[in-house]
Amino acid sequence: MEPIAVSVARPHALSLISGSRPDPGPGEVKLRVRRAGICGSDMHILHGSNPFARYPRIIGHEFAGEITAIGEGVSALAIGDHVVADPVVSCGHCYPCRRGRPNVCATLEVIGVHRDGGFSSEAILPAKNAVKVSRDLSFAVAALAEPLSVAANVLTATGCDAEDTVLVYGAGTVGVTVLQVARLKGARCIVVDIDEARLERAKEFGADHTIHSPSRSVPEAVKAEMDGLGPSVVIDGAGIPALLEEACRVASPAGRIGLLGFSPAPCNVSQQDIVRKELSLFGSRLNRRLIPEVVSWLESGRLDPAAMITQTFAARDARAAFDFVETHPDRLLKVQLAFDE
Ligand SMILES: [Zn+2]
Ligand SMILES: [Zn+2]
Incomplete structure (x- = not known):
């Protein structure tokens, strides 16, 4: 042919x-x-x-x-x-x-x-x-392996292990890959979305907890995490600039925020939360030679x-x-x- x-x-x-x-x-x-x-x-x-x-x-x-x-x-x-x-x-x-x-x-x-x-x-x-x-x-x-390497990249950049609670905004393709890699690294994982059906799907992929943001305030819903400090890693898997502001508000001290969106729109973030809690912000693009590691997860069945x-x-x-x-x-x-x- x-x-x-x-x-x-x-x-x-x-x-x-x-x-x-x-x-x-x-x-x-x-x-x-x-x-x-x-x-x-x-x-x-x-x-x-x-x-x-x-x-x-x-x-x-x-x-x-x-x-x-x-x-x-x-x-x-x-x-x-x-x-x-x-x-x-x-x-x-x-x-x-x-x-x-x-x-x-x-x-x-x-x-x-x-x-x-x-x-x-x-x-x-x-x-x-x-x-x-x-x-x-x-x-x-x-x-x-490539879309999963995008998730592996942001979680490598932010650092993510079994001690972390990861809050993921968005239960679309990006959110679901981040969720799977975060679970593989042993982290507790909370997924936020505006759509109930997508949240149901996130549960099937291992989400420990889901939040339907139209019916529940995310800062309220996550404030008890990590003994009242809030999630230690926050990932914007939805690419919405305004989420950065909320991410800085909800992240725990020493927390890390990973950004994957490509919007040119500015957002309104004050330095105060970033400095007071010493937050780290990471932009994450594509992957830094992580596909061999992702392939090893796929071959071993740790990731399915x-x-x-x-x-x-x-x-x-x-x-x-x-x-x-x-x-x-x-x-x-x-x-x-x-x-x-
Ligand atoms: Zn892609
Ligand atoms: Zn070069």
């Missing part, structure tokens, strides 16, 4: 293109993509609201497949290996790279955003961005996120998949494209 790819020629112009990708260059590998997940940021590229996207672009940054060709100088991987992509392409020598923060490399490129991605029967990527996975792991679950995959569409029905994500955000956690057939 002829290889196909999902391309965004310009904002609002999604199309299926066909044809083979070139052979991998030095240091690169070629994948036969099997599964790829649709992310909110793919929707932003489609809508022209991702400030980093360059067009035309084959999108997709959450994908897994098997290696079909290797370029010159690649020795750590072989044809037939099953891999998942790490979309963070970094230079390796600028200041953030030297500090172990390739996700904010001075010349960062994200696969599927700055360069062609994984919504494609065939994909080319640097060998160091292909993380080997066990053949026992399904491609569908392997493709969840398969239930996050709520719908799977054949890749040739990509347009229907995007329409579904657009019109039924309440009925999905992760929609995947299957390039299997």
